[in-house]
Amino acid sequence: MLEHIFVIGGTGNIGTKAVKDLLSNGIKVTLYARNPTKALCLFPDYDALLTIVQGDYSDLMPFYDAIKKGRYTRLLLLVQIDSGNMNAPLLKKQLATAAYEAGVSQVVDISSYAAGDRWRYNFAAEDHWASEKTLMEIPNRSSLVCLRPGRLASNIVDFDIHAIKHLNMYPGSAEPDETMGWISPNDVGTVAGRMLMDDVAKHGDAVYEMIGEVLTPRKTAAVISTVVGREIPYVHMDPIARYTMLTDKAGLPHRIAYALTDLNENGIQVTRALPILLGRKPETLEEYLMAYKDQLM
Template structure:
Protein backbone atom coordinates (compact mmCIF):
# COMPACT_ATOMS: atom_id res chain seq x y z
CA UNK A 1 0.00 0.00 0.00
CA UNK A 2 1.31 3.44 -0.94
CA UNK A 3 1.33 5.75 2.08
CA UNK A 4 -0.21 9.17 1.46
CA UNK A 5 1.75 12.39 1.79
CA UNK A 6 0.99 14.20 5.04
CA UNK A 7 0.96 17.97 5.60
CA UNK A 8 1.51 19.05 9.21
CA UNK A 9 0.60 22.42 10.71
CA UNK A 10 2.00 22.77 14.22
CA UNK A 11 4.90 20.39 13.62
CA UNK A 12 7.40 21.88 16.09
CA UNK A 13 5.18 21.82 19.18
CA UNK A 14 5.15 19.06 21.76
CA UNK A 15 2.68 16.81 19.93
CA UNK A 16 3.67 17.89 16.43
CA UNK A 17 7.34 17.08 16.98
CA UNK A 18 6.53 13.56 18.18
CA UNK A 19 4.14 13.10 15.24
CA UNK A 20 6.61 14.22 12.57
CA UNK A 21 9.34 11.98 14.00
CA UNK A 22 6.90 9.06 14.05
CA UNK A 23 5.83 9.67 10.44
CA UNK A 24 9.43 9.94 9.23
CA UNK A 25 10.33 6.71 11.01
CA UNK A 26 7.50 5.06 9.06
CA UNK A 27 8.91 6.44 5.81
CA UNK A 28 6.02 8.83 5.20
CA UNK A 29 6.63 11.85 2.96
CA UNK A 30 5.88 14.71 5.36
CA UNK A 31 5.61 18.48 4.85
CA UNK A 32 5.72 20.84 7.82
CA UNK A 33 4.63 24.48 7.83
CA UNK A 34 6.79 26.35 10.36
CA UNK A 35 7.65 29.92 11.27
CA UNK A 36 11.32 29.07 11.82
CA UNK A 37 12.83 26.46 9.46
CA UNK A 38 16.01 26.36 11.57
CA UNK A 39 13.98 25.01 14.49
CA UNK A 40 12.62 22.23 12.27
CA UNK A 41 16.14 21.45 11.13
CA UNK A 42 17.33 21.09 14.73
CA UNK A 43 14.39 18.88 15.64
CA UNK A 44 14.31 16.59 12.62
CA UNK A 45 17.71 16.87 10.94
CA UNK A 46 18.10 16.09 7.27
CA UNK A 47 15.60 13.60 5.90
CA UNK A 48 14.76 13.04 2.25
CA UNK A 49 11.12 12.42 3.25
CA UNK A 50 10.79 15.82 4.97
CA UNK A 51 9.86 19.11 3.28
CA UNK A 52 9.98 22.30 5.36
CA UNK A 53 7.86 25.28 4.31
CA UNK A 54 8.24 28.66 6.01
CA UNK A 55 4.91 30.23 6.95
CA UNK A 56 2.27 30.67 9.63
CA UNK A 57 -1.49 31.04 10.07
CA UNK A 58 -1.50 34.22 7.99
CA UNK A 59 0.51 33.09 4.95
CA UNK A 60 -2.41 31.46 3.18
CA UNK A 61 -0.92 31.81 -0.31
CA UNK A 62 2.11 29.79 0.79
CA UNK A 63 -0.15 27.17 2.31
CA UNK A 64 -2.42 27.01 -0.78
CA UNK A 65 0.55 26.46 -3.06
CA UNK A 66 2.07 23.70 -0.96
CA UNK A 67 -0.94 21.71 0.24
CA UNK A 68 -1.55 20.56 -3.34
CA UNK A 69 -0.50 16.93 -3.78
CA UNK A 70 -1.12 15.91 -0.17
CA UNK A 71 -3.92 13.54 0.80
CA UNK A 72 -3.77 14.06 4.57
CA UNK A 73 -3.63 17.15 6.81
CA UNK A 74 -2.85 17.28 10.53
CA UNK A 75 -3.13 20.43 12.57
CA UNK A 76 -2.86 21.63 16.12
CA UNK A 77 -3.59 25.33 16.54
CA UNK A 78 -2.49 27.26 19.63
CA UNK A 79 -4.23 30.57 18.89
CA UNK A 80 -7.33 30.13 21.06
CA UNK A 81 -8.91 33.48 20.12
CA UNK A 82 -8.85 32.74 16.38
CA UNK A 83 -8.86 28.96 16.46
CA UNK A 84 -12.20 28.33 14.75
CA UNK A 85 -11.39 30.71 11.89
CA UNK A 86 -7.86 29.35 11.39
CA UNK A 87 -8.83 25.68 11.46
CA UNK A 88 -11.87 26.16 9.25
CA UNK A 89 -9.87 28.12 6.68
CA UNK A 90 -7.03 25.60 6.59
CA UNK A 91 -9.43 22.67 6.33
CA UNK A 92 -11.50 24.29 3.57
CA UNK A 93 -8.40 25.05 1.48
CA UNK A 94 -7.14 21.51 2.04
CA UNK A 95 -10.35 19.80 0.96
CA UNK A 96 -10.59 22.02 -2.12
CA UNK A 97 -7.00 21.01 -3.00
CA UNK A 98 -7.88 17.31 -2.86
CA UNK A 99 -7.01 16.40 0.73
CA UNK A 100 -9.03 13.33 1.73
CA UNK A 101 -8.54 13.38 5.49
CA UNK A 102 -8.05 16.07 8.14
CA UNK A 103 -6.91 15.06 11.63
CA UNK A 104 -7.46 17.73 14.27
CA UNK A 105 -6.21 17.96 17.86
CA UNK A 106 -9.36 19.22 19.51
CA UNK A 107 -10.17 19.00 23.24
CA UNK A 108 -12.05 16.75 25.62
CA UNK A 109 -13.83 19.88 26.80
CA UNK A 110 -15.92 19.78 23.61
CA UNK A 111 -17.77 16.90 25.29
CA UNK A 112 -18.64 19.21 28.21
CA UNK A 113 -21.62 21.62 28.21
CA UNK A 114 -21.63 24.17 25.38
CA UNK A 115 -19.44 27.25 26.01
CA UNK A 116 -18.34 25.96 29.41
CA UNK A 117 -15.11 27.94 29.03
CA UNK A 118 -13.00 29.58 26.31
CA UNK A 119 -11.14 26.36 25.52
CA UNK A 120 -14.36 24.38 25.09
CA UNK A 121 -15.97 27.10 22.95
CA UNK A 122 -12.96 27.54 20.65
CA UNK A 123 -12.65 23.84 19.92
CA UNK A 124 -16.41 23.35 19.66
CA UNK A 125 -16.82 25.96 16.94
CA UNK A 126 -13.74 24.71 15.09
CA UNK A 127 -15.15 21.18 15.01
CA UNK A 128 -18.65 22.34 14.10
CA UNK A 129 -17.46 24.60 11.27
CA UNK A 130 -15.25 21.94 9.72
CA UNK A 131 -17.86 19.20 10.08
CA UNK A 132 -20.40 21.37 8.26
CA UNK A 133 -18.16 22.28 5.31
CA UNK A 134 -19.87 21.26 2.05
CA UNK A 135 -18.25 18.57 -0.11
CA UNK A 136 -15.51 17.94 2.44
CA UNK A 137 -13.40 14.84 2.90
CA UNK A 138 -13.12 12.90 6.14
CA UNK A 139 -12.64 14.76 9.44
CA UNK A 140 -11.19 13.01 12.50
CA UNK A 141 -11.16 14.85 15.84
CA UNK A 142 -8.89 13.84 18.73
CA UNK A 143 -10.25 15.03 22.09
CA UNK A 144 -7.50 14.81 24.73
CA UNK A 145 -7.91 15.95 28.32
CA UNK A 146 -5.03 17.08 30.58
CA UNK A 147 -1.63 16.60 28.97
CA UNK A 148 1.08 14.95 31.08
CA UNK A 149 3.29 17.78 29.81
CA UNK A 150 1.15 20.31 31.72
CA UNK A 151 3.50 19.45 34.59
CA UNK A 152 6.01 21.69 32.80
CA UNK A 153 3.83 24.72 33.61
CA UNK A 154 5.57 24.99 36.98
CA UNK A 155 5.18 21.63 38.72
CA UNK A 156 8.64 20.56 37.58
CA UNK A 157 10.18 23.56 39.37
CA UNK A 158 8.28 23.12 42.63
CA UNK A 159 9.26 19.44 42.62
CA UNK A 160 12.90 20.34 41.96
CA UNK A 161 13.29 23.06 44.55
CA UNK A 162 10.56 22.42 47.15
CA UNK A 163 9.78 18.73 46.85
CA UNK A 164 6.06 19.40 46.39
CA UNK A 165 3.24 19.57 43.86
CA UNK A 166 0.72 22.37 44.36
CA UNK A 167 -2.87 22.29 43.13
CA UNK A 168 -6.33 23.66 43.82
CA UNK A 169 -7.97 20.22 43.84
CA UNK A 170 -8.46 18.15 46.96
CA UNK A 171 -5.55 15.68 47.41
CA UNK A 172 -7.57 12.60 46.43
CA UNK A 173 -9.72 14.23 43.73
CA UNK A 174 -8.95 12.39 40.50
CA UNK A 175 -8.58 14.31 37.23
CA UNK A 176 -8.17 13.12 33.64
CA UNK A 177 -4.82 12.82 31.85
CA UNK A 178 -3.22 11.67 28.60
CA UNK A 179 0.34 11.51 27.29
CA UNK A 180 1.19 13.84 24.37
CA UNK A 181 3.11 10.88 22.95
CA UNK A 182 -0.14 8.91 22.75
CA UNK A 183 -1.89 11.79 20.98
CA UNK A 184 0.92 11.93 18.42
CA UNK A 185 1.03 8.15 18.00
CA UNK A 186 -2.73 7.86 17.46
CA UNK A 187 -2.55 10.69 14.91
CA UNK A 188 0.28 8.88 13.09
CA UNK A 189 -1.75 5.67 13.00
CA UNK A 190 -4.80 7.45 11.60
CA UNK A 191 -2.71 9.30 9.01
CA UNK A 192 -1.13 6.09 7.73
CA UNK A 193 -4.14 3.78 7.80
CA UNK A 194 -6.90 3.78 5.15
CA UNK A 195 -9.04 6.90 5.40
CA UNK A 196 -12.12 4.69 5.23
CA UNK A 197 -11.18 3.06 8.54
CA UNK A 198 -11.50 6.21 10.63
CA UNK A 199 -14.07 8.10 8.51
CA UNK A 200 -15.41 10.98 10.72
CA UNK A 201 -14.41 9.45 14.04
CA UNK A 202 -14.07 11.31 17.33
CA UNK A 203 -11.54 9.80 19.75
CA UNK A 204 -11.86 10.76 23.41
CA UNK A 205 -8.37 10.62 24.86
CA UNK A 206 -8.13 10.02 28.58
CA UNK A 207 -5.78 7.20 29.57
CA UNK A 208 -5.64 7.66 33.34
CA UNK A 209 -7.54 9.26 36.20
CA UNK A 210 -5.04 10.48 38.78
CA UNK A 211 -5.25 12.67 41.88
CA UNK A 212 -2.63 15.04 43.23
CA UNK A 213 -1.60 12.37 45.69
CA UNK A 214 -1.37 9.80 42.87
CA UNK A 215 0.87 12.07 40.81
CA UNK A 216 3.09 12.91 43.78
CA UNK A 217 3.47 9.20 44.54
CA UNK A 218 4.43 8.45 40.92
CA UNK A 219 7.07 11.20 40.91
CA UNK A 220 8.35 9.98 44.29
CA UNK A 221 8.91 6.48 42.91
CA UNK A 222 10.73 7.83 39.86
CA UNK A 223 12.97 10.23 41.79
CA UNK A 224 13.55 7.97 44.78
CA UNK A 225 12.58 10.69 47.26
CA UNK A 226 9.32 11.81 48.81
CA UNK A 227 7.28 14.37 46.90
CA UNK A 228 4.14 15.70 48.58
CA UNK A 229 0.97 17.15 47.10
CA UNK A 230 -0.29 20.31 48.80
CA UNK A 231 -3.71 21.79 48.13
CA UNK A 232 -3.77 25.58 47.80
CA UNK A 233 -6.65 28.04 47.32
CA UNK A 234 -8.00 28.54 43.80
CA UNK A 235 -6.81 32.15 43.77
CA UNK A 236 -3.25 31.16 44.65
CA UNK A 237 -3.21 28.45 41.97
CA UNK A 238 -4.58 31.00 39.50
CA UNK A 239 -1.78 33.46 40.32
CA UNK A 240 0.89 30.75 40.10
CA UNK A 241 -0.30 29.73 36.63
CA UNK A 242 -0.28 33.31 35.37
CA UNK A 243 3.13 34.05 36.91
CA UNK A 244 4.90 30.88 35.81
CA UNK A 245 3.03 29.62 32.72
CA UNK A 246 2.43 33.17 31.41
CA UNK A 247 -1.10 32.36 30.28
CA UNK A 248 -4.00 34.82 30.08
CA UNK A 249 -6.70 34.73 32.77
CA UNK A 250 -9.26 33.11 30.45
CA UNK A 251 -7.00 30.13 29.77
CA UNK A 252 -5.88 29.72 33.38
CA UNK A 253 -9.44 29.86 34.68
CA UNK A 254 -10.51 27.26 32.13
CA UNK A 255 -7.65 24.93 33.08
CA UNK A 256 -8.36 25.17 36.78
CA UNK A 257 -12.13 24.97 36.46
CA UNK A 258 -12.03 21.96 34.14
CA UNK A 259 -10.19 19.93 36.78
CA UNK A 260 -13.60 19.39 38.37
CA UNK A 261 -15.06 17.88 35.20
CA UNK A 262 -15.35 14.12 34.83
CA UNK A 263 -13.83 12.59 31.71
CA UNK A 264 -13.66 8.78 31.97
CA UNK A 265 -10.79 6.63 30.78
CA UNK A 266 -11.37 5.46 27.20
CA UNK A 267 -10.94 1.66 27.23
CA UNK A 268 -10.59 1.64 23.43
CA UNK A 269 -7.34 3.58 23.29
CA UNK A 270 -5.10 0.50 23.29
CA UNK A 271 -7.04 -0.82 20.28
CA UNK A 272 -6.44 2.26 18.12
CA UNK A 273 -2.93 2.90 19.47
CA UNK A 274 -1.96 -0.73 18.76
CA UNK A 275 -0.27 -0.71 22.17
CA UNK A 276 -1.06 0.20 25.76
CA UNK A 277 -1.17 3.94 26.53
CA UNK A 278 1.85 5.47 28.24
CA UNK A 279 1.51 5.62 32.04
CA UNK A 280 2.21 8.68 34.16
CA UNK A 281 5.14 6.91 35.76
CA UNK A 282 6.63 6.04 32.36
CA UNK A 283 6.28 9.67 31.27
CA UNK A 284 7.87 10.96 34.49
CA UNK A 285 10.72 8.47 34.00
CA UNK A 286 11.39 9.69 30.45
CA UNK A 287 11.36 13.31 31.66
CA UNK A 288 13.10 12.63 34.97
CA UNK A 289 15.81 15.25 34.43
CA UNK A 290 13.21 18.02 34.35
CA UNK A 291 12.07 17.10 37.88
CA UNK A 292 15.28 15.81 39.50
Protein backbone atom coordinates in the same frame (compact mmCIF):
# COMPACT_ATOMS: atom_id res chain seq x y z
CA MET B 1 -1.40 6.98 -4.83
CA LEU B 2 1.57 7.45 -2.53
CA GLU B 3 0.84 9.33 0.66
CA HIS B 4 2.19 12.85 1.08
CA ILE B 5 0.98 14.41 4.31
CA PHE B 6 0.92 18.09 5.18
CA VAL B 7 1.41 18.80 8.87
CA ILE B 8 0.56 21.96 10.78
CA GLY B 9 1.91 21.96 14.33
CA GLY B 10 4.57 19.34 13.76
CA THR B 11 7.26 20.65 16.11
CA GLY B 12 5.43 20.43 19.45
CA ASN B 13 5.10 17.46 21.80
CA ILE B 14 2.25 15.80 19.93
CA GLY B 15 3.25 16.78 16.41
CA THR B 16 6.86 15.66 16.72
CA LYS B 17 5.81 12.13 17.65
CA ALA B 18 3.29 11.95 14.79
CA VAL B 19 5.80 13.22 12.23
CA LYS B 20 8.54 10.82 13.39
CA ASP B 21 6.15 7.89 13.08
CA LEU B 22 5.14 8.94 9.57
CA LEU B 23 8.72 9.46 8.42
CA SER B 24 9.92 6.19 9.94
CA ASN B 25 7.26 4.43 7.87
CA GLY B 26 8.61 5.99 4.68
CA ILE B 27 5.83 8.54 4.24
CA LYS B 28 6.60 11.94 2.75
CA VAL B 29 5.80 14.84 5.07
CA THR B 30 5.66 18.58 4.54
CA LEU B 31 5.82 20.75 7.66
CA TYR B 32 4.45 24.26 7.96
CA ALA B 33 6.87 25.83 10.41
CA ARG B 34 7.77 29.27 11.66
CA ASN B 35 11.36 28.14 12.33
CA PRO B 36 12.67 25.77 9.63
CA THR B 37 15.99 25.31 11.44
CA LYS B 38 14.23 23.99 14.55
CA ALA B 39 12.10 21.69 12.41
CA LEU B 40 15.10 20.24 10.60
CA CYS B 41 16.90 19.64 13.90
CA LEU B 42 13.96 17.60 15.18
CA PHE B 43 14.06 15.24 12.19
CA PRO B 44 17.72 15.08 11.13
CA ASP B 45 17.65 11.66 9.48
CA TYR B 46 14.83 12.14 6.99
CA ASP B 47 16.06 14.68 4.43
CA ALA B 48 14.70 12.69 1.51
CA LEU B 49 11.18 12.53 2.94
CA LEU B 50 10.83 15.89 4.68
CA THR B 51 9.98 19.29 3.20
CA ILE B 52 9.69 22.50 5.21
CA VAL B 53 7.40 25.38 4.25
CA GLN B 54 8.25 28.47 6.28
CA GLY B 55 5.23 30.41 7.50
CA ASP B 56 3.00 31.33 10.41
CA TYR B 57 -0.64 32.11 11.13
CA SER B 58 -0.34 35.84 10.50
CA ASP B 59 0.11 35.24 6.76
CA LEU B 60 -1.25 32.00 5.32
CA MET B 61 -0.12 32.62 1.76
CA PRO B 62 2.87 30.22 2.03
CA PHE B 63 0.45 27.53 3.17
CA TYR B 64 -2.08 28.27 0.43
CA ASP B 65 0.64 28.19 -2.23
CA ALA B 66 2.09 24.92 -0.96
CA ILE B 67 -1.18 23.06 -0.47
CA LYS B 68 -2.30 23.86 -4.03
CA LYS B 69 0.91 22.63 -5.62
CA GLY B 70 1.91 19.62 -3.55
CA ARG B 71 -0.67 16.92 -4.35
CA TYR B 72 -1.06 16.18 -0.67
CA THR B 73 -3.26 13.30 0.42
CA ARG B 74 -4.00 14.27 4.04
CA LEU B 75 -3.62 17.06 6.58
CA LEU B 76 -2.69 16.91 10.27
CA LEU B 77 -4.19 20.00 11.89
CA LEU B 78 -2.68 20.84 15.25
CA VAL B 79 -3.40 24.45 16.16
CA GLN B 80 -2.50 25.35 19.73
CA ILE B 81 -5.36 27.27 21.28
CA ASP B 82 -3.51 29.38 23.81
CA SER B 83 -5.08 32.82 24.06
CA GLY B 84 -8.14 34.85 23.28
CA ASN B 85 -6.27 36.79 20.62
CA MET B 86 -6.61 34.06 17.98
CA ASN B 87 -9.85 32.99 16.34
CA ALA B 88 -9.04 29.30 16.33
CA PRO B 89 -12.27 28.07 14.67
CA LEU B 90 -11.81 30.51 11.78
CA LEU B 91 -8.13 29.65 11.39
CA LYS B 92 -8.80 25.93 11.35
CA LYS B 93 -11.61 26.43 8.84
CA GLN B 94 -9.33 28.40 6.51
CA LEU B 95 -6.59 25.77 6.67
CA ALA B 96 -8.88 22.77 6.29
CA THR B 97 -10.99 24.34 3.52
CA ALA B 98 -7.90 25.03 1.43
CA ALA B 99 -6.70 21.46 1.99
CA TYR B 100 -10.01 19.88 1.02
CA GLU B 101 -10.24 22.07 -2.08
CA ALA B 102 -6.74 20.93 -3.05
CA GLY B 103 -7.86 17.30 -2.95
CA VAL B 104 -6.91 16.17 0.57
CA SER B 105 -8.96 13.09 1.46
CA GLN B 106 -8.67 13.34 5.24
CA VAL B 107 -8.06 15.95 7.92
CA VAL B 108 -7.00 14.77 11.37
CA ASP B 109 -7.74 17.52 13.89
CA ILE B 110 -6.29 17.58 17.41
CA SER B 111 -9.21 18.76 19.50
CA SER B 112 -9.82 18.33 23.24
CA TYR B 113 -11.79 16.13 25.62
CA ALA B 114 -13.45 19.38 26.72
CA ALA B 115 -15.16 19.66 23.32
CA GLY B 116 -17.56 16.92 24.36
CA ASP B 117 -18.15 18.30 27.86
CA ARG B 118 -20.46 21.10 28.95
CA TRP B 119 -20.92 23.64 26.17
CA ARG B 120 -18.73 26.74 26.54
CA TYR B 121 -17.90 26.06 30.19
CA ASN B 122 -14.29 27.18 29.66
CA PHE B 123 -11.98 28.36 26.88
CA ALA B 124 -11.06 24.85 25.74
CA ALA B 125 -14.66 23.65 25.58
CA GLU B 126 -15.69 26.77 23.70
CA ASP B 127 -12.86 26.95 21.19
CA HIS B 128 -12.50 23.24 20.47
CA TRP B 129 -16.25 22.63 20.21
CA ALA B 130 -16.64 25.60 17.88
CA SER B 131 -13.65 24.43 15.84
CA GLU B 132 -15.06 20.94 15.39
CA LYS B 133 -18.46 22.33 14.41
CA THR B 134 -16.89 24.73 11.92
CA LEU B 135 -14.82 21.96 10.35
CA MET B 136 -17.80 19.62 10.13
CA GLU B 137 -19.78 22.27 8.25
CA ILE B 138 -17.21 22.85 5.48
CA PRO B 139 -19.10 22.23 2.21
CA ASN B 140 -18.13 19.23 0.10
CA ARG B 141 -15.39 18.18 2.48
CA SER B 142 -13.85 14.74 2.75
CA SER B 143 -13.10 12.78 5.95
CA LEU B 144 -12.62 14.60 9.28
CA VAL B 145 -11.20 12.73 12.28
CA CYS B 146 -11.15 14.57 15.61
CA LEU B 147 -8.94 13.38 18.46
CA ARG B 148 -9.99 14.56 21.91
CA PRO B 149 -7.13 14.14 24.40
CA GLY B 150 -7.60 14.80 28.09
CA ARG B 151 -5.17 16.54 30.42
CA LEU B 152 -1.74 16.30 28.79
CA ALA B 153 1.04 14.80 30.88
CA SER B 154 3.30 17.56 29.53
CA ASN B 155 1.30 20.08 31.61
CA ILE B 156 3.32 19.03 34.65
CA VAL B 157 6.59 19.82 32.90
CA ASP B 158 5.26 22.99 31.28
CA PHE B 159 3.32 24.52 34.17
CA ASP B 160 4.49 23.05 37.49
CA ILE B 161 8.22 22.54 37.11
CA HIS B 162 9.04 25.61 39.26
CA ALA B 163 6.90 24.36 42.15
CA ILE B 164 8.33 20.84 41.93
CA LYS B 165 11.99 21.90 41.68
CA HIS B 166 12.10 24.91 43.95
CA LEU B 167 9.10 24.63 46.30
CA ASN B 168 9.18 20.84 46.61
CA MET B 169 5.44 20.42 46.01
CA TYR B 170 2.86 19.58 43.39
CA PRO B 171 0.26 22.35 43.62
CA GLY B 172 -3.36 22.46 42.56
CA SER B 173 -6.80 23.78 43.38
CA ALA B 174 -8.55 20.40 43.13
CA GLU B 175 -9.39 18.44 46.25
CA PRO B 176 -6.71 15.79 46.96
CA ASP B 177 -9.00 12.88 46.06
CA GLU B 178 -10.73 14.32 43.01
CA THR B 179 -9.98 12.60 39.72
CA MET B 180 -7.89 13.83 36.79
CA GLY B 181 -7.77 12.24 33.34
CA TRP B 182 -4.22 12.10 31.95
CA ILE B 183 -2.93 11.29 28.49
CA SER B 184 0.62 11.21 27.19
CA PRO B 185 1.37 13.54 24.24
CA ASN B 186 3.27 10.58 22.79
CA ASP B 187 0.04 8.60 22.72
CA VAL B 188 -1.84 11.42 21.01
CA GLY B 189 0.91 11.68 18.41
CA THR B 190 0.95 7.92 17.92
CA VAL B 191 -2.80 7.79 17.30
CA ALA B 192 -2.64 10.78 14.96
CA GLY B 193 0.06 9.07 12.93
CA ARG B 194 -1.91 5.83 12.76
CA MET B 195 -5.02 7.69 11.60
CA LEU B 196 -2.99 9.23 8.79
CA MET B 197 -1.65 5.83 7.73
CA ASP B 198 -4.90 3.85 8.03
CA ASP B 199 -7.36 3.57 5.19
CA VAL B 200 -9.44 6.76 5.15
CA ALA B 201 -12.72 4.83 5.03
CA LYS B 202 -11.86 2.98 8.26
CA HIS B 203 -12.29 6.09 10.39
CA GLY B 204 -14.56 8.30 8.28
CA ASP B 205 -15.72 11.20 10.47
CA ALA B 206 -14.78 9.52 13.75
CA VAL B 207 -14.30 11.24 17.09
CA TYR B 208 -11.94 9.57 19.56
CA GLU B 209 -11.69 10.61 23.18
CA MET B 210 -8.34 9.82 24.75
CA ILE B 211 -7.89 9.30 28.50
CA GLY B 212 -4.99 6.97 29.26
CA GLU B 213 -4.93 7.06 33.05
CA VAL B 214 -7.10 8.46 35.83
CA LEU B 215 -5.33 9.62 39.00
CA THR B 216 -6.14 11.83 41.95
CA PRO B 217 -3.89 14.82 42.68
CA ARG B 218 -2.53 12.90 45.67
CA LYS B 219 -1.62 9.91 43.48
CA THR B 220 -0.20 12.22 40.81
CA ALA B 221 2.11 13.69 43.45
CA ALA B 222 3.16 10.15 44.40
CA VAL B 223 4.07 9.47 40.76
CA ILE B 224 6.15 12.65 40.63
CA SER B 225 7.85 11.61 43.89
CA THR B 226 8.82 8.27 42.37
CA VAL B 227 10.23 9.99 39.27
CA VAL B 228 12.36 12.56 41.10
CA GLY B 229 13.35 10.26 43.96
CA ARG B 230 12.16 12.47 46.82
CA GLU B 231 8.88 13.25 48.52
CA ILE B 232 6.77 15.71 46.55
CA PRO B 233 3.48 16.22 48.41
CA TYR B 234 0.32 17.48 46.82
CA VAL B 235 -0.53 20.94 48.16
CA HIS B 236 -4.14 22.02 47.89
CA MET B 237 -4.10 25.74 47.16
CA ASP B 238 -6.61 28.52 47.44
CA PRO B 239 -7.95 29.19 43.89
CA ILE B 240 -6.56 32.73 43.85
CA ALA B 241 -3.12 31.53 44.90
CA ARG B 242 -3.17 28.77 42.27
CA TYR B 243 -4.32 31.19 39.57
CA THR B 244 -1.54 33.61 40.55
CA MET B 245 1.04 30.84 40.39
CA LEU B 246 -0.08 29.86 36.89
CA THR B 247 -0.06 33.42 35.59
CA ASP B 248 3.06 34.70 37.37
CA LYS B 249 5.32 31.62 37.43
CA ALA B 250 4.08 29.64 34.42
CA GLY B 251 3.27 32.75 32.36
CA LEU B 252 -0.16 31.51 31.28
CA PRO B 253 -2.78 33.91 29.92
CA HIS B 254 -5.92 34.52 31.94
CA ARG B 255 -8.26 32.13 30.12
CA ILE B 256 -5.95 29.13 30.47
CA ALA B 257 -4.96 29.85 34.07
CA TYR B 258 -8.59 30.36 35.04
CA ALA B 259 -9.70 27.14 33.32
CA LEU B 260 -6.96 25.06 34.95
CA THR B 261 -7.79 26.50 38.35
CA ASP B 262 -11.50 25.74 37.94
CA LEU B 263 -11.16 22.38 36.16
CA ASN B 264 -13.23 19.61 37.73
CA GLU B 265 -12.87 16.13 36.24
CA ASN B 266 -14.65 14.11 38.93
CA GLY B 267 -16.14 11.01 37.34
CA ILE B 268 -13.80 10.98 34.34
CA GLN B 269 -12.96 7.49 33.08
CA VAL B 270 -10.16 5.82 31.19
CA THR B 271 -10.84 5.29 27.48
CA ARG B 272 -11.01 1.48 27.60
CA ALA B 273 -10.65 0.99 23.85
CA LEU B 274 -7.59 3.25 23.55
CA PRO B 275 -5.18 0.28 23.08
CA ILE B 276 -7.05 -0.49 19.84
CA LEU B 277 -6.06 2.91 18.44
CA LEU B 278 -2.53 2.78 19.86
CA GLY B 279 -1.69 -0.83 19.07
CA ARG B 280 -0.31 -1.06 22.62
CA LYS B 281 -1.11 -0.06 26.18
CA PRO B 282 -1.23 3.68 26.90
CA GLU B 283 1.91 5.29 28.27
CA THR B 284 1.56 5.97 31.98
CA LEU B 285 2.19 9.33 33.58
CA GLU B 286 5.26 7.88 35.28
CA GLU B 287 6.66 6.57 32.00
CA TYR B 288 6.17 9.93 30.34
CA LEU B 289 7.70 11.95 33.18
CA MET B 290 10.75 9.68 33.38
CA ALA B 291 11.91 11.21 30.09
CA TYR B 292 11.93 14.62 31.83
CA LYS B 293 13.41 13.46 35.13
CA ASP B 294 16.48 15.71 34.90
CA GLN B 295 14.32 18.78 34.33
CA LEU B 296 12.09 17.97 37.31
CA MET B 297 14.90 17.17 39.78
